[in-house]
Each structure stands twice: as structure tokens, then as C-alpha cells.
Amino acid sequence: MSDLSHRLLETLAGLNVPVSSIDLANQLKEDHQRVVGAIKSLQGLGEVDVNGVRRVLIEVQQQQKTDWVLRDEGQEIARHGSHEFRVLRMVVDGKSKEEIEKGFPFADVGLKKALAQKWIEYDKAAPGNPLKATKKGLEVAVDEVGDSLKRLEAGDSAAVSENVMKDFKKRNLVDKRDITIFLVSKGPDFTTNVSKAEADLTVEMLTKDAWKEKKFKDYNFEALGAPPAAGYFHPLMKVRSEFRQIFLEMGFVEMPTNNFVESSFWNFDALFVPQQHPARDVQDTFFVSDPAEATSFPPDYLERVRTVHSKGGYGSAGYNTEWSEAETRKNILRTHTTAVSARMLYKLAQQKEFTPAKYFSIDRVFRNENLDATHLAEFHQIEGVVADYDLSLGHLIGILHAFFNKLGITKLRFKPAYNPYTEPSMEVFSYHEGLKKWVEVGNSGVFRPEMLLPMGLPENVSVIAWGLSLERPTMIKYGVDNIRDLVGHKVDLQMVQANPICRLDK
Numbered sequence: 001m002s003d004l005s006h007r008l009l010e011t012l013a014g015l016n017v018p019v020s021s022i023d024l025a026n027q028l029k030e031d032h033q034r035v036v037g038a039i040k041s042l043q044g045l046g047e048v049d050v051n052g053v054r055r056v057l058i059e060v061q062q063q064q065k066t067d068w069v070l071r072d073e074g075q076e077i078a079r080h081g082s083h084e085f086r087v088l089r090m091v092v093d094g095k096s097k098e099e100i101e102k103g104f105p106f107a108d109v110g111l112k113k114a115l116a117q118k119w120i121e122y123d124k125a126a127p128g129n130p131l132k133a134t135k136k137g138l139e140v141a142v143d144e145v146g147d148s149l150k151r152l153e154a155g156d157s158a159a160v161s162e163n164v165m166k167d168f169k170k171r172n173l174v175d176k177r178d179i180t181i182f183l184v185s186k187g188p189d190f191t192t193n194v195s196k197a198e199a200d201l202t203v204e205m206l207t208k209d210a211w212k213e214k215k216f217k218d219y220n221f222e223a224l225g226a227p228p229a230a231g232y233f234h235p236l237m238k239v240r241s242e243f244r245q246i247f248l249e250m251g252f253v254e255m256p257t258n259n260f261v262e263s264s265f266w267n268f269d270a271l272f273v274p275q276q277h278p279a280r281d282v283q284d285t286f287f288v289s290d291p292a293e294a295t296s297f298p299p300d301y302l303e304r305v306r307t308v309h310s311k312g313g314y315g316s317a318g319y320n321t322e323w324s325e326a327e328t329r330k331n332i333l334r335t336h337t338t339a340v341s342a343r344m345l346y347k348l349a350q351q352k353e354f355t356p357a358k359y360f361s362i363d364r365v366f367r368n369e370n371l372d373a374t375h376l377a378e379f380h381q382i383e384g385v386v387a388d389y390d391l392s393l394g395h396l397i398g399i400l401h402a403f404f405n406k407l408g409i410t411k412l413r414f415k416p417a418y419n420p421y422t423e424p425s426m427e428v429f430s431y432h433e434g435l436k437k438w439v440e441v442g443n444s445g446v447f448r449p450e451m452l453l454p455m456g457l458p459e460n461v462s463v464i465a466w467g468l469s470l471e472r473p474t475m476i477k478y479g480v481d482n483i484r485d486l487v488g489h490k491v492d493l494q495m496v497q498a499n500p501i502c503r504l505d506k
């Protein structure tokens with residue numbers, strides 16, 4: 001048992017009235033928190049008697065108390081007296097204004113205050129109008145402000161009158177602090193000779209049978225175990241694995257997305273995004289300066305892409321614009337994982353025999369957009385792609401229902417939309433019970449023939465696809481309003497460690 005606990009028991013032994021932990025701390029010249037610690041350990045000390053009743057060494061009542069802590073300036077005054085009183089002393093000692101101003105920090109405050117309280121004044125009669133103490137100033141014997149702050153610092157706030165406290169608050173000399181204090185008194189089983197209950201059964205006790213006359217602390221089965229030092233999945237990663245699970249259950253294969261740097265060819269041109277499209281400007285896209293250009297493309301496929309853009313074909317008018325190979329070579333940070341879908345669909349088209357395919361991707365994409373509470377310059381895009389014969393918009397709507405149902409989202413609405421690489425395109429909305437409103441939960445469409453046919457996919461093969469972000473569902477799932485609380489350097493790791501497991505469909 002700590003020596004402080006012993007001293008505390010000694011002090012209590014001499015008292016018949018409850019004493020506050022604050023007074024105990026002052027009496028024992030100990031920090032209040034340490035005294036509180038000792039009180040808590042004494043509370044847990046009384047052993048449990050045969051019929052399981054714990055001996056009550058001390059009675060303890062908890063109380064909330066507001067007390068005042070001195071801010072730096074307050075401490076300065078408590079140590080050296082109030083600024084105005086010090087100035088008055090210096091004026092009385094004949095110090096000049098200049099000397100006083102250089103005398104101590106806050107002297108200027110003291111000067112203003114002493115003048116304002118008419119303790120001192122400028123002697124108009126004397127050359128240079130030196131400062132002189134007024135009659136009132138000369139009668140000021142005690143530094144009420146200084147003394148009151150000393151008393152306050154000693155914890156005896158009761159001794160400081162209301163209006164003095166009001167002045168202290170106005171002068172920002174003190175801060176309010178809510179503290180918990182403990183009223184301690186002797187318990188029915190109070191004693192000062194408390195032997196230290198053993199917390200460990202050591203080999204030595206066993207070998208020397210010393211344990212027989214030892215008292216052991218009871219097991220505290222309520223005690224929380226030390227949290228295992230373990231890794232923690234970021235909420236985004238938990239939701240990602242939920243989405244991954246859903247796609248795998250639906251028979252989708254994950255696309256390799258381990259290339260954040262992509263060529264404008266696969267990110268835009270292969271998707272029939274015109275080279276003049278605003279999305280391809282620096283406003284929206286991060287262009288890579290080194291390596292600035294991609295070099296290898298399937299030459300014949302590139303020519304077919306050039307043609308469909310510049311002259312059209314496959315029943316399309318194309319964009320009837322110049323198509324620059326230099327533009328298509330430009331390396332960027334991919335703006336969507338649909339670039340990966342283009343690569344996968346091109347590869348699929350190279351197969352001798354077309355086989356239906358279902359692909360998905362969940363990975364980072366980058367957009368040079370203006371940032372706000374829900375948008376960063378990067379997010380995780382979730383994308384599903386289904387390639388098969390004669391797929392229609394109906395199939396897309398069907399698979400969107402199947403997909404979102406697995407998220408526990410049943411009520412969907414579809415709104416016509418536009419993407420350069422899909423026609424028709426639809427924004428997907430779901431009614432969110434919690435938010436009591438329709439939320440946009442994604443985008444989708446049927447890839448254009450101008451995208452698929454140059455790849456070499458058979459005429460009657462169509463490809464439906466949809467996309468959404470990982471961040472939005474994660475923010476809704478974990479009740480995060482600002483994306484910066486979920487992603488980035490401001491994330492409080494506590495949130496990562498404490499966030500619950502993620503069950504999307506629940």
C-alpha cells in the first residue's frame with residue numbers, strides 16, 4: 001500500500017467528519033489526482049469477509065465541483081501581486097513612467113488600471129508631468145486582487161467575493177474547471193494498520209509457503225483486459241470487403257487495378273470519350289509529367305479507335321474531329337476504373353471464341369475536382385461489368401436490383417443520364433430510410449458500340465456496367481459527415497480502432 005494511502009489513513013484517523021479530497025491534498029501537500037488515486041485504492045482495500053461482504057475501510061461520496069484555475073496572467077499576479085498594485089508601489093517609490101513600463105510584463109495593463117482606479121495620476125504641476133500617487137492611492141494598503149488570486153490558487157475560492165470573481169473572469173485571469181471531488185470519512189471497518197493485499201502469487205511465496213499468511217487481492221473480474229495490440233481494418237477496407245463478397249457471390253471476377261497511372265488511350269479514347277471532352281482538361285484530370293507519355297498500344301486497335309473518333313463507323317458518325325495520337329499517349333492518374341474495364345474487354349475481345357464475362361473492380365481513382373465535405377481528389381470506385389449476348393437495359397436494371405438488394409437496398413429509381421461511353425445511361429437512386437430521402441447511389445449504362453466494336457467484340461455482344469463510390473456508403477454506414485474524418489491525415493485513429501464490424505445488408 002502506497003505511503004500516501006498510509007498518510008491518508010493517518011489523517012482520517014484524527015478526523016470525525018468527512019473531509020474533501022481537495023483539503024486532504026492541501027493538508028498532505030499532494031497533487032489532488034494522486035490523493036484521488038489513493039482514495040480509490042483504499043476503497044478497494046477492505047478484504048471480503050467469510051460471507052463475501054467487503055470490509056468498508058473508508059466511506060467515499062463523489063461530488064462535482066467547479067473551481068477556478070489561474071491562467072498565466074493570474075499566476076503572475078498571484079506570485080507578484082496585481083499589476084496596478086505593483087505600479088502604485090513603483091510610483092510611490094518615485095519610478096518614472098518609462099522605468100515602470102520596462103518594470104515587468106503587464107506593466108502597461110497595471111498603469112492603465114492604476115490610472116483608471118485613480119490610484120495614480122500625472123502631476124500636471126511638476127515638469128514632465130511625472131506620475132504621482134493620489135490620496136486614494138496612498139490609502140491602498142492591501143492588494144486585494146493579488147491576495148484574492150493567491151487564495152483562489154490555494155483552492156479556497158469561497159474566500160473570494162462574487163464581484164471580484166466577475167472581475168477576474170472579465171480580466172481573463174482565471175479559467176473555470178469542473179472537477180470531481182471526494183468526501184472521505186472513516187468507514188465502519190476503519191483501521192490504519194492495513195496490510196498490503198498481495199496482487200501476485202510468486203514462486204517464492206509458494207516455495208516458502210509464505211502465501212499461507214498472506215492476504216491476496218480479490219480477482220477483479222470486471223477489470224477490462226489490455227486491448228490486444230492488433231492491426232485494425234480502416235472502415236473503407238471493411239466496406240470494400242463487403243462489396244467484394246457481394247460481387248464474388250454474384251459470380252464476378254475481380255479486375256487487376258494495380259495501376260493508378262493510365263494512358264489517356266485506355267482512360268478516355270478506348271471509351272469513345274472525345275479528345276475535346278472537358279473531363280480531359282487539367283481541371284478534371286491529373287496529367288503525369290514523368291513518364292509523360294505511354295508508348296505501347298495495340299497498333300491495329302489504336303487505328304480503329306482513331307477512325308471511330310475521327311470518321312465514325314459501325315453505324316456511328318463518330319466525332320468528325322482530328323484525333324491526335326499525342327493526346328492519346330498522355331499519361332494521367334486514372335479518373336475511373338472503367339479504364340481497367342476497357343483493358344479487360346479488349347483482352348476478352350482478343351479471345352478466339354467470345355465467352356460471357358462478369359468483372360468487378362474496387363480501387364482508387366483520381367479527379368482534379370474542387371474539394372468539399374464529401375469529395376476529395378481521390379476516391380474508390382466500385383464498378384461492375386457484364387458482357388454477354390444481347391444484353392439490354394432490362395438486364396442492367398435487373399442486375400442493379402440484384403446488386404443493391406444485397407446491400408439491403410430494395411427501393412431503386414433510375415434517372416436517364418449521360419456518359420460518353422454508355423448509351424443509354426442511368427443514374428441510380430435509392431430511398432434511404434434513415435435519411436428519409438432519395439440518395440443517388442450510382443451511375444450505369446450500356447457501353448456504346450463505338451467502344452466495343454473497335455475492340456473486336458462480336459456485333460451481338462453488349463456490355464452493361466455500373467459504378468458507385470466506396471466512400472459514400474462507408475460514410476453513411478459509419479455516420480461520417482465529412483470525408484476528411486474518414487480519409488486522410490486528420491483521421492483519428494481511435495475511430496479506425498473503435499469502429500464496429502461492417503454488415504452492409506443489416
Ligand code: FB9
Nearest residue numbers: 381422440441442443444445465466467468469472473476
Ligand atoms: O456512390 C455514390 N453514391 C452512393 C452509393 C452507395 C450508397 O450506399 C448507401 C448505403 C446506402 C450511398 C451513396 N455515388 C457515386 C453517387 C453520388 O455520391 C455522386 O455524387 C458521387 N459519385 C462519385 C463520382 O463523383 C464525381 C459517386 C461516384 C461515382 C459516380 C459514378 C460512377 C462511379 C462512382 C460510375 C460509373 C459508371 C457508369 C457507367 C458504366 C461504368 C461505370
